[in-house]
Amino acid sequence: MSGSGPGVADFGARLSFDRGEPGRRAVDVPSWAGEEAPLPDDRLLRESVRLPELSQGGLVRYYTALSARNYGIDSGTYPLGSCTMKYNPKVNDTVASLFGFARAHPQAPAEDVQGTLRIQLELGNGLGELTGLPNVSLAPAAGAHGELAGVFMVARALEDRGELETRRRILVPDSAHGTNPATAAMAGFKVTQIPTGADGSLDRATIQRELDETVAAVMVTAPNTLGLWERGIEEVAGLIHDAGGYLYGDGANFNAIMGRVRFGDLGFDVVHLNLHKSFSTPHGGGGPGAGPVLCSEELAPYLPTPVVEEDDDGLVRLVAPERSIGRLQQFQGNAAVLVRAYAYMRALGLDGLRAASGQAVLNANYVRALLHGHYDLPYDRPVLHEVVFSGSRQRRELGVRTYDIAKRLIDHGFHPPTVYFPLIVEEALMIEPTESEPPEAIEALVEALISVAKEAESDPDTLHHAPWTAPIGRLDEATAARRPVLRWQEDSE
Amino acid sequence: MSSRSSGSPHPYIPATGADRARMLERIGAPDVGALFADLPAAMRDPAIHLPPALPEPELIALMEELAGANADPWRPDFLGAGAYRRSIPVITAFLIGRSEFATSYTPYQPEISQGTLQAAFEYQSVVCELTGMDVSNAGLYDVASATAEACLLAARVTKRRIVALLEPIHPGTVEVVRAYARGAGLRVDTVPSPEAIGEEHACLVAQQPDFLGTIVDLEPLAAAAHGVGALFVAVADPFALGLLRAPGDAGADIVTGEGRDLAGPPNYGGPSLGLFAARTKYLRQMPGRIVGRTRELADGNGRGEERTGYVLTLQAREQFIRRERATSNVSTAQALIAVAFTITVQALGPNGMRESAVLCYQRAHDAASRIAALPGYETPERGPWFQEFLVRGPIPAAELAARLAARGIGAGLDVSARPEPEARDALLFAVTEATPEAHVDALIGALAEIGGEA
Numbered sequence: 001m002s003g004s005g006p007g008v009a010d011f012g013a014r015l016s017f018d019r020g021e022p023g024r025r026a027v028d029v030p031s032w033a034g035e036e037a038p039l040p041d042d043r044l045l046r047e048s049v050r051l052p053e054l055s056q057g058g059l060v061r062y063y064t065a066l067s068a069r070n071y072g073i074d075s076g077t078y079p080l081g082s083c084t085m086k087y088n089p090k091v092n093d094t095v096a097s098l099f100g101f102a103r104a105h106p107q108a109p110a111e112d113v114q115g116t117l118r119i120q121l122e123l124g125n126g127l128g129e130l131t132g133l134p135n136v137s138l139a140p141a142a143g144a145h146g147e148l149a150g151v152f153m154v155a156r157a158l159e160d161r162g163e164l165e166t167r168r169r170i171l172v173p174d175s176a177h178g179t180n181p182a183t184a185a186m187a188g189f190k191v192t193q194i195p196t197g198a199d200g201s202l203d204r205a206t207i208q209r210e211l212d213e214t215v216a217a218v219m220v221t222a223p224n225t226l227g228l229w230e231r232g233i234e235e236v237a238g239l240i241h242d243a244g245g246y247l248y249g250d251g252a253n254f255n256a257i258m259g260r261v262r263f264g265d266l267g268f269d270v271v272h273l274n275l276h277k278s279f280s281t282p283h284g285g286g287g288p289g290a291g292p293v294l295c296s297e298e299l300a301p302y303l304p305t306p307v308v309e310e311d312d313d314g315l316v317r318l319v320a321p322e323r324s325i326g327r328l329q330q331f332q333g334n335a336a337v338l339v340r341a342y343a344y345m346r347a348l349g350l351d352g353l354r355a356a357s358g359q360a361v362l363n364a365n366y367v368r369a370l371l372h373g374h375y376d377l378p379y380d381r382p383v384l385h386e387v388v389f390s391g392s393r394q395r396r397e398l399g400v401r402t403y404d405i406a407k408r409l410i411d412h413g414f415h416p417p418t419v420y421f422p423l424i425v426e427e428a429l430m431i432e433p434t435e436s437e438p439p440e441a442i443e444a445l446v447e448a449l450i451s452v453a454k455e456a457e458s459d460p461d462t463l464h465h466a467p468w469t470a471p472i473g474r475l476d477e478a479t480a481a482r483r484p485v486l487r488w489q490e491d492s493e
Numbered sequence: 494m495s496s497r498s499s500g501s502p503h504p505y506i507p508a509t510g511a512d513r514a515r516m517l518e519r520i521g522a523p524d525v526g527a528l529f530a531d532l533p534a535a536m537r538d539p540a541i542h543l544p545p546a547l548p549e550p551e552l553i554a555l556m557e558e559l560a561g562a563n564a565d566p567w568r569p570d571f572l573g574a575g576a577y578r579r580s581i582p583v584i585t586a587f588l589i590g591r592s593e594f595a596t597s598y599t600p601y602q603p604e605i606s607q608g609t610l611q612a613a614f615e616y617q618s619v620v621c622e623l624t625g626m627d628v629s630n631a632g633l634y635d636v637a638s639a640t641a642e643a644c645l646l647a648a649r650v651t652k653r654r655i656v657a658l659l660e661p662i663h664p665g666t667v668e669v670v671r672a673y674a675r676g677a678g679l680r681v682d683t684v685p686s687p688e689a690i691g692e693e694h695a696c697l698v699a700q701q702p703d704f705l706g707t708i709v710d711l712e713p714l715a716a717a718a719h720g721v722g723a724l725f726v727a728v729a730d731p732f733a734l735g736l737l738r739a740p741g742d743a744g745a746d747i748v749t750g751e752g753r754d755l756a757g758p759p760n761y762g763g764p765s766l767g768l769f770a771a772r773t774k775y776l777r778q779m780p781g782r783i784v785g786r787t788r789e790l791a792d793g794n795g796r797g798e799e800r801t802g803y804v805l806t807l808q809a810r811e812q813f814i815r816r817e818r819a820t821s822n823v824s825t826a827q828a829l830i831a832v833a834f835t836i837t838v839q840a841l842g843p844n845g846m847r848e849s850a851v852l853c854y855q856r857a858h859d860a861a862s863r864i865a866a867l868p869g870y871e872t873p874e875r876g877p878w879f880q881e882f883l884v885r886g887p888i889p890a891a892e893l894a895a896r897l898a899a900r901g902i903g904a905g906l907d908v909s910a911r912p913e914p915e916a917r918d919a920l921l922f923a924v925t926e927a928t929p930e931a932h933v934d935a936l937i938g939a940l941a942e943i944g945g946e947a
Contacts, residue, residue, distance in 0.1 A: 100560030284829030331762025349546025
């Protein structure tokens with residue numbers, strides 16, 4: 001991971017804007033040879049726009065150098081907990097870029113996009129089978145977008161029941177992703193935090209105490225962010241329903257249970273999935289993803305627009321559900337991501353998806369077994385897709401933080417695990433290997449973590465200044481926030 | 494068609510049977526199934542019906558067949574109405590295909606994510622330059638959700654509960670703003686003119702060019718909004734901003750836009766990209782990721798260097814810190830599409846952006862004037878326009894579209910149900926810099942033929 005060419009010493013100081021020369025260009029634009037229509041009045045036009053002027057080769061070289069300063073799944077093991085950084089099959093990208101799909105216009109009549117819609121129909125059916133919740137909208141663009149859809153659906157259903165005025169609370173475990181409480185707030189609900197019990201599961205007594213006629217829903221991540229199954233969630237579902245509330249499922253960790261157990265069978269009313277996690281679509285440095293929302297028959301009329309349906313005559317079309325919460329984006333969602341997810345589902349089939357969840361869980365437990373004793377394990381139970389260790393002993397006894405451990409892991413050639421999440425684990429180190437890492441990669445990761453733990457004892461200062469081999473060292477994040485520089489300026493070099 | 498044989502090792506899952514046996518022994522579990530013991534036994538391993546797994550060649554063949562079930566991707570097609578086929582430089586797809594960009598995630602570890610971070614800073618810079626705004630985030634889902642977020646921001650800072658959308662604005666945008674507003678307990682007014690807003694409104698939102706293609710003079714709209722203490726939000730097509738006045742220069746407080754069309758092909762609408770830029774005073778109210786420039790810590794690398802680098806910043810606004818008090822719930826958005834957008838804009842550069850926009854304008858105006866010259870056709874105008882125009886023919890709009898479809902031509906969107914008098918019986922055609930001349934010729938020929946039949 002190193003830049004090339006002259007001036008790499010402080011590569012980041014020079015943006016494309018600083019690398020151009022007036023008069024250079026990266027692409028031709030044909031000139032208009034026909035009759036010229038007069039342009040609109042000058043007051044509607046701009047005189048110029050400040051943009052870099054680079055040759056084509058220069059621009060390619062700049063962005064290639066940037067890519068070399070990045071680490072992806074194809075670079076190496078990426079055990080970022082809760083993010084399911086599994087191998088992204090290349091055939092998915094190839095088929096998604098077929099012109100028939102790629103050039104399809106979002107306003108095209110259904111007759112003109114039967115291939116795209118057939119894929120969405122079959123993907124939706126497959127996700128319905130896998131979750132046991134047969135009603136689906138594929139429109140949400142990411143997990144948090146799917147959550148927003150799900151919570152809006154709950155609000156709309158309560159409104160139709162005449163209970164939206166009274167059911168103002170959503171219960172969220174303290175181990176939840178931050179998107180859960182943020183989503184509940186965007187839908188106008190108050191959030192009540194539910195503590196995690198000593199065994200890492202939801203505290204049943206608190207839930208029972210909190211469940212009353214003011215509760216709209218309980219949002220549960222299953223498996224949870226400790227990598228643990230919520231034991232007895234099917235009974236909790238019954239309690240929630242008895243109290244008149246809905247059970248929302250955050251399916252971010254669906255990779256652990258694909259083909260093993262279904263949200264619908266457990267009593268969940270509405271869930272979202274993250275197809276960029278469980279269904280292998282590239283994460284893109286933070287999107288695009290896809291966050292389909294799936295639900296029970298009761299909530300189906302409220303699904304976001306559009307949903308995909310097949311007519312009696314075999315025509316697949318987009319429709320608006322009867323009591324839809326409406327659109328959450330202008331068109332139909334991240335269709336090209338859905339094509340990739342469908343290709344993944346077809347490449348694996350049920351056996352392959354079950355093999356994936358089985359291996360993902362085996363790999364996480366293998367990490368747990370190999371690393372046991374080297375770091376604290378606050379919730380010491382067999383896990384599903386991920387395992388959360390703690391660096392609290394290293395912090396307390398050696399003055400080495402998990403932050404330092406993560407940075408030192410970079411020097412061993414790994415992307416660090418998720419750190420400082422979930423919030424209920426001090427100095428958390430959240431490791432999700434996924435099924436696509438071979439055992440030797442897991443062993444190498446664990447060896448690196450053990451070596452870092454030993455180094456924390458012998459030479460903590462090396463950790464405090466890590467990473468040593470990355471394209472850049474630790475950055476001053478405090479100044480970045482205090483005196484924000486958020487764009488190129490002419491004299492900023 | 495052959496399917497994969499059940500039980501054979503899958504190319505995406507490297508562990509072998511021998512590996513599994515060894516790992517299970519180390520863990521102390523009898524088999525993989527035992528690892529799922531916490532799941533309720535009665536519900537475990539349910540019957541699930543999925544189509545059979547396909548080996549790669551069969552998968553490609555299936556997907557080719559499905560792609561072929563869509564309309565011919567190269568036929569003449571004049572749909573616009575929010576999505577436009579553009580001339581995208583080949584290098585854009587090539588560079589975002591670099592798997593170091595594509596297969597990374599949110600840059601939580603800046604030391605090995607400078608590619609994503611610096612590219613996002615380039616993106617923010619380009620968006621600020623095009624829109625004339627002070628600050629940009631790193632991108633949201635799409636134009637409509639970005640506009641909804643702008644409305645929520647306006648309501649927060651003005652402490653007012655009603656947002657106003659100026660017609661004609663994309664109906665999808667109206668619908669999304671309504672859905673978000675309902676959650677926040679806000680009312681949405683669609684207004685025919687800026688005179689309709691008052692001191693109860695948090696913002697006035699106007700689209701540039703508007704939904705029917707007309708170029709809007711934003712300055713009086715901004716003045717009208719500011720006159721009643723409301724924010725002015727411009728929803729601008731960034732491609733058109735190569736030629737049109739920057740909304741920031743005309744007084745906008747927030748600018749949103751759709752970046753998809755400069756990032757790649759339409760992809761049936763997504764991945765999309767929501768632009769969101771604002772005045773500095775709203776920075777700490779903005780939704781989504783923001784990347785900032787900084788330097789290495791003096792003791793951050795043991796080398797005593799202080800090189801320039803990029804980090805996610807101002808994260809105290811965000812859901813993973815602020816939880817229910819965050820400015821938005823956005824987490825994963827459209828990072829890779831933002832990189833693609835940036836590469837296209839930078840490849841075009843200052844001259845190319847303007848030249849492309851002018852070429853688009855000229856091609857569209859040429860096509861419109863040829864249509865208007867056909868007997869029985871008119872192209873009603875509502876003012877100066879950019880790349881979309883209304884076509885009223887000798888037969889009802891829906892029938893005209895059907896007859897074009899029968900000739901292998903995709904017509905413009907049927908807007909005949911809209912309230913604007915110019916849209917009566919009309920289709921909304923888009924012609925861009927990427928529309929081949931031969932397609933326009935085919936359209937003219939077909940329209941003439943249809944006119945002759947009428």
